[in-house]
Amino acid sequence: MTRLRALWLGAALTIALACGCGSTGDSAGTESITVFAAASLKTAFTEIGEQFETDNPGTSVEFSFAGSSDLVTQLTQGARADVFASADTRNMDKAADADLLDGAPVDFATNTLTIAVAPGNPKGIKSFRDLTRPDLSVVVCAPPVPCGGATEKVEHAAGITLSPVSEETSVTDVLNKVTTGQADAGIVYVTDASGAGDKVTAVAFGEAAKAVNTYPIAVLKESDRQELARRFVALVAGEDGQKVLAAEGFAKP
Numbered sequence: 001m002t003r004l005r006a007l008w009l010g011a012a013l014t015i016a017l018a019c020g021c022g023s024t025g026d027s028a029g030t031e032s033i034t035v036f037a038a039a040s041l042k043t044a045f046t047e048i049g050e051q052f053e054t055d056n057p058g059t060s061v062e063f064s065f066a067g068s069s070d071l072v073t074q075l076t077q078g079a080r081a082d083v084f085a086s087a088d089t090r091n092m093d094k095a096a097d098a099d100l101l102d103g104a105p106v107d108f109a110t111n112t113l114t115i116a117v118a119p120g121n122p123k124g125i126k127s128f129r130d131l132t133r134p135d136l137s138v139v140v141c142a143p144p145v146p147c148g149g150a151t152e153k154v155e156h157a158a159g160i161t162l163s164p165v166s167e168e169t170s171v172t173d174v175l176n177k178v179t180t181g182q183a184d185a186g187i188v189y190v191t192d193a194s195g196a197g198d199k200v201t202a203v204a205f206g207e208a209a210k211a212v213n214t215y216p217i218a219v220l221k222e223s224d225r226q227e228l229a230r231r232f233v234a235l236v237a238g239e240d241g242q243k244v245l246a247a248e249g250f251a252k253p
Contacts, residue, residue, distance in 0.1 A: 029058060030058055030059065030060050031058060031059045031060075031228060032059065032061070032062055032225075033059070033060075033061055033062070033082040033083065033225045033228045033229055033232060034061075034062045034063075034064065034081040034083075035049070035062070035063050035064070035081065035082065035084075035085065035232065036063075036064050036066075036071045036074070036075065036079075036081045036084045036085070037064070037065055037071075037083075037085040038065070038066075038067070038068045038071070038085060038086055038087035038146065039065050039066055039067060039087075039170040039171055039172045039173075040087055040147070040171050040189050040191055040192055041065065041085055041087070041215070042063075042065045042172070043191075043195050043248055044191075044244050044245050044247075044248040044250065045063060045085070045236075046063065047244050048235060048236060048244050049061035049063060051235065051240060051241075051244070052232055052235055056231065059228060061232065065172075066169075066170055067141070067145040067169045067170040067171075068086040068087045068088060068092075068145065068146050069091055069142075069144040069145050069146075070169060070170070071084065071086070072086075072091045072094045072095055072098075075095060075098070075100055076094075076095075076098045081220055081223070082219065082220055082223035082224075082226070082228070082229040082232075083217065083218070083219055083220065083223070083229050083233060084100070084101075084217070084220055085215065085216070085217040085236070086146070086215065086216055087111065087145075087146035087147070087171075087215055088146035088149060088150075088213045089105075089107075089216055090146070090149060092216040092218065095220075096218075100220055100221055100222070101219070101220065101221060102218070102219045102220060102221040102223065102226060103218065103219060104218070105216035105217060105218040106217055106218065106233060106236075106237050107214050107215065107216050107253035108215055108217050108236050108237045108245070108253060109214075109245050109250040109253060110212050110213060110215065110250065110251045110252065110253050111189045111190065111212070111215065111249075111250055111251070112189065112190050112208050112211075112212050113147065113150055113151065113154065113187055113188070113189060113190070113205075113208040113211060114187075114188060114189070114190045114193050114202045114203065114208065115128070115185055115186070115187060115188075115202065115203040115204075115205060116174075116175055116178045116185065116186045116187075116188045116192070116193045116196070116200040116201075116202060117178065117184065117200060117202075118178065118181070118184070118200065118201065119199065119200065120201060121201045123135075123184050125184075125185055125203050126203065128154065128158055128160065128205040128207050129158070129160055131160075131162055131185055131187075132160060132161075132162060132163070136184045136185060137165045137182075137183045137184045137185075138163070138164045138165065138183065138184065138187075139165060139166050139168060139174050139177040139182075139183040139185070139186040139187075140162065140167055140168070140174065140186065141167065141169075141170070141171055141174055141187070142167040142168060142169055143167070145168075145169060145170060145171070146171075146213050147171040147187065147188065147189060148167065149211075150212075150213050151211070153210055153211035154187075154208060154210055154211045157207055157210035157211070158207045158210075165183065166183075171188050171189055171192055172192065174186040174187065174188050175188050175192050175193070175196060175200070178200055179196060179199045179200060185203075189213075189249075190204075190249050191248050191249040191250055194248065194249040195248065195249075214253055217233050217236055217237070218233070219233060
């Protein structure tokens, strides 16, 4: 009996180990990928993620949305993810220089700046130059953030220097300052202003054409779900993903 019991336990352990080694997902059998994406992509990517899960039964997509510069910092410091989508090529280049990418990035969208103000534009802001008025509290993104870098380009092109009351680490933080009344105006992307609906009014300005941001996406080298990661990138860059992005106000690359 002792020998038979030992044999049975050994066989059971072998089966258990085999099952464990064959599993590539969580306890429910779901394969999950993690996507680090620029804050301005939150609405579009959430919808694309839902489509990805529908197209790939048994999979899930986990997102981490933040300023692109913050995401690169996290990745270079050891954070694990499968896909990185940046709001500019500069931060994607940083990821490439750190040898984080598996293959070349794919450009999938472009975005342009606009001025977000309170509904109805009560301060009467009509131009980028108006943001230098001393009676206005203006909020922008910090220079390392893509929307901040784009704002600096506009300033240089227009020969104007802004004096913001704060510099935020993501474009969504800038928008929040405006929607909550903490600032009279903020420089955001057209997609963010559109997504805010009637919470803000957008004031377009010609100089924005001098600083159009291109959005690249790439699979990360440390991903252990590279096939799924590639499928997600393909969805974003493909026809279905492009429809979602266009509906949110993004332009083609």
